[in-house]
Amino acid sequence: MKIKKILIANRGEIAVRVIKSARAMGIKSVALYADDDAKLPHVWMADEAHGLGSGTLKETYLNQEKILGIAKSSGADAIHPGYGFLSENSGFCKMVEAAGIIFIGPTPEAIVLMGDKIGSKIAVEKYNVPMIPGYHGSNQDAAFLSAEAKRIGFPVLIKASAGGGGKGMRIVHQASEFDEALKGAKSEALKAFSNDAVLLEKYVTEPRHIEVQVMSDTHGQHFHLFERECSIQRRYQKVIEESPAPRFSKETQKAITQTAVDIAKGINYRGAGTVEFIMGADEKFYFLEMNTRLQVEHPITEMVTGLDLVGLQIKVAAGEKLDLKQSDIRQNGHAIECRICAEDPDNGFLPTIGTIHKIGSPTLKDVRLDCGFVDGSVLGVNYDSMLAKLITWAPTREEAITKMLYALDDVVFAGIKSNRDYLRRLLSHKDFKAGKTHTHFIPDHKEELLPTKAESVEFAPHIAAYLLSGVKRVSKGEGTVASTPWMTLNGLRN
Amino acid sequence: MKRSLLINNSSVNFEVSTLDSSIVEFEWGGKKMRFEVVERSNDMLVLRDQNMQQYRMNLTSLPGQTLFVSGSGHDAELTEASSMTKKKSGAMGGLTAPMPGKVFKVLAKAGEVVTKGQTLLILEAMKMEHAIKADKDGKVKKILFKEGDLVQGGMALAELE
Numbered sequence: 001m002k003i004k005k006i007l008i009a010n011r012g013e014i015a016v017r018v019i020k021s022a023r024a025m026g027i028k029s030v031a032l033y034a035d036d037d038a039k040l041p042h043v044w045m046a047d048e049a050h051g052l053g054s055g056t057l058k059e060t061y062l063n064q065e066k067i068l069g070i071a072k073s074s075g076a077d078a079i080h081p082g083y084g085f086l087s088e089n090s091g092f093c094k095m096v097e098a099a100g101i102i103f104i105g106p107t108p109e110a111i112v113l114m115g116d117k118i119g120s121k122i123a124v125e126k127y128n129v130p131m132i133p134g135y136h137g138s139n140q141d142a143a144f145l146s147a148e149a150k151r152i153g154f155p156v157l158i159k160a161s162a163g164g165g166g167k168g169m170r171i172v173h174q175a176s177e178f179d180e181a182l183k184g185a186k187s188e189a190l191k192a193f194s195n196d197a198v199l200l201e202k203y204v205t206e207p208r209h210i211e212v213q214v215m216s217d218t219h220g221q222h223f224h225l226f227e228r229e230c231s232i233q234r235r236y237q238k239v240i241e242e243s244p245a246p247r248f249s250k251e252t253q254k255a256i257t258q259t260a261v262d263i264a265k266g267i268n269y270r271g272a273g274t275v276e277f278i279m280g281a282d283e284k285f286y287f288l289e290m291n292t293r294l295q296v297e298h299p300i301t302e303m304v305t306g307l308d309l310v311g312l313q314i315k316v317a318a319g320e321k322l323d324l325k326q327s328d329i330r331q332n333g334h335a336i337e338c339r340i341c342a343e344d345p346d347n348g349f350l351p352t353i354g355t356i357h358k359i360g361s362p363t364l365k366d367v368r369l370d371c372g373f374v375d376g377s378v379l380g381v382n383y384d385s386m387l388a389k390l391i392t393w394a395p396t397r398e399e400a401i402t403k404m405l406y407a408l409d410d411v412v413f414a415g416i417k418s419n420r421d422y423l424r425r426l427l428s429h430k431d432f433k434a435g436k437t438h439t440h441f442i443p444d445h446k447e448e449l450l451p452t453k454a455e456s457v458e459f460a461p462h463i464a465a466y467l468l469s470g471v472k473r474v475s476k477g478e479g480t481v482a483s484t485p486w487m488t489l490n491g492l493r494n
Numbered sequence: 495m496k497r498s499l500l501i502n503n504s505s506v507n508f509e510v511s512t513l514d515s516s517i518v519e520f521e522w523g524g525k526k527m528r529f530e531v532v533e534r535s536n537d538m539l540v541l542r543d544q545n546m547q548q549y550r551m552n553l554t555s556l557p558g559q560t561l562f563v564s565g566s567g568h569d570a571e572l573t574e575a576s577s578m579t580k581k582k583s584g585a586m587g588g589l590t591a592p593m594p595g596k597v598f599k600v601l602a603k604a605g606e607v608v609t610k611g612q613t614l615l616i617l618e619a620m621k622m623e624h625a626i627k628a629d630k631d632g633k634v635k636k637i638l639f640k641e642g643d644l645v646q647g648g649m650a651l652a653e654l655e
Binding site for chain 2: 347351352355358378379412413463464
């Protein structure tokens with residue numbers, strides 16, 4: 001069936017991303033927006049846009065009935081959920097399909113199966129997938145779990161089975177700490193997911209987060225698009241991602257990508273998915289979970305393979321047989337993504353808000369900026385703090401890093417404190433440059449990632465710019481913004 | 495002329511010897527700094543130092559007489575050191591934004607006589623409301639923002655006298 005019109009049940013950069021692929025395929029797009037997003041580019045870039053009103057997320061971007069109603073009335077024949085929001089909501093997926101509309105994503109069964117951390121592990125075990133030693137059963141008795149932790153051997157990780165984002169998670173280094181950690185994890189899990197079931201796992205030291213992109217069509221073809229390393233994380237949130245993974249043997253790459261394909265094949269997966277693994281320093285890897293959606297960091301895979309992942313998703317959803325051969329999918333060069341966020345690393349990573357006065361554009365070749373804002377966009381506190389994703393590609397990792405440092409300088413977010421300088425410090429760190437990446441990189445190098453002191457000569461140009469702008473002469477308004485700094489400088493000239 | 499600025503809330507002191515529309519010279523930390531203006535547009539400024547190194551700086555005026563300068567690998571908020579003393583006293587009096595948010599309601603106006611504990615304005619942040627209360631009896635000198643304004647954490651919101 002041909003898809004002619006796609007409703008995008010999302011906002012910001014990912015909505016823009018889907019619109020672009022749809023447009024390239026001659027497909028019309030329908031955007032949605034909550035009142036406070038009415039001026040964002042995903043709204044005016046689409047062929048059609050509908051308001052969701054105001055209120056909580058439940059009333060807007062998570063309002064399944066309202067969204068489905070708009071899809072029907074606008075005549076959309078497919079819905080793309082983006083990531084987050086309703087992307088892994090099997091109930092929504094079922095509802096959409098029951099209404100005769102295509103859900104651009106996996107089957108509701110695959111979402112349910114992979115959404116359950118215990119169930120997914122049991123399900124993939126039969127495909128010879130390496131599992132981390134642990135307990136994933138339903139017995140939640142404290143004494144039993146404590147005995148299991150001893151069997152696995154410390155350090156042990158307690159995780160909420162319905163969880164994500166680090167909630168309901170504890171690392172236990174010795175048996176005496178176990179009971180209290182279990183209590184804490186359970187109460188956190190109950191609050192966050194209304195489910196206090198936990199699982200236990202062997203804790204891997206210096207672990208790396210390696211994930212494999214898979215793409216399956218409905219004609220029995222299951223492909224992998226190589227791996228991504230997303231080890232640079234802060235509080236379980238990815239900060240920098242790259243493909244290929246550094247310090248990674250060809251044998252490991254072959255084994256890990258084959259494992260991902262085996263899982264996709266085994267569960268008869270449909271569309272784009274990501275199989276996440278944890279890997280130790282010995283390059284032994286274990287299955288973590290499978291994300292049944294497009295990932296935030298999918299652009300780096302697009303940069304190294306030259307494929308359009310959203311385009312492929314749409315083709316699969318339309319029932320097409322993908323015109324691909326595994327041996328033709330190549331991993332060329334190296335791509336890095338930085339997540340630019342509206343948070344102040346020098347002030348406890350608190351979210352920042354305000355008007356984005358100007359967004360700089362990349363000037364170098366093979367640099368991609370995925371951004372859902374434009375000059376003048378107002379940043380509130382109601383949504384995720386991600387401002388943009390900046391992606392660089394180069395023949396080698398070293399060149400991709402160098403290019404990223406320049407690109408970060410180009411892509412100014414004037415007026416908004418962001419983590420740009422922090423990203424620069426991460427990329428410039430000798431251990432990052434050497435590819436010594438692991439998920440404790442940020443806490444382990446905390447001291448070396450501190451900001452440049454204000455007394456540093458590096459701020460001399462800033463002082464000069466301040467003096468030249470004559471900002472002191474800006475009249476004391478009631479918190480209003482002087483139109484440009486040069487209004488006052490012109491005064492100086494006269 | 496001796497000057498004192500705050501860069502990202504840390505104070506720096508230096509002495510300016512030349513300042514016109516094309517050249518600025520100042521002594522800072524025992525070093526002589528000299529920058530000449532190479533190019534400027536609406537919000538962009540290119541500077542050249544005495545070693546012919548060039549710096550592309552992006553400038554944005556923010557509320558509270560703050561200049562946001564981005565370039566040369568660093569984002570920085572610059573403001574007069576004197577305005578920080580104001581900020582600080584505000585912070586002690588609790589008349590500053592505890593975190594970034596939106597001014598939800600303004601309940602007092604300039605000139606109004608208020609009593610200690612009276613709510614002057616309400617800030618909406620992280621989906622919660624925070625009452626900004628008078629820290630002493632007195633008269634409202636100024637309410638620095640209006641309803642709907644976005645404010646950064648630590649910004650002074652009102653002044654009492």
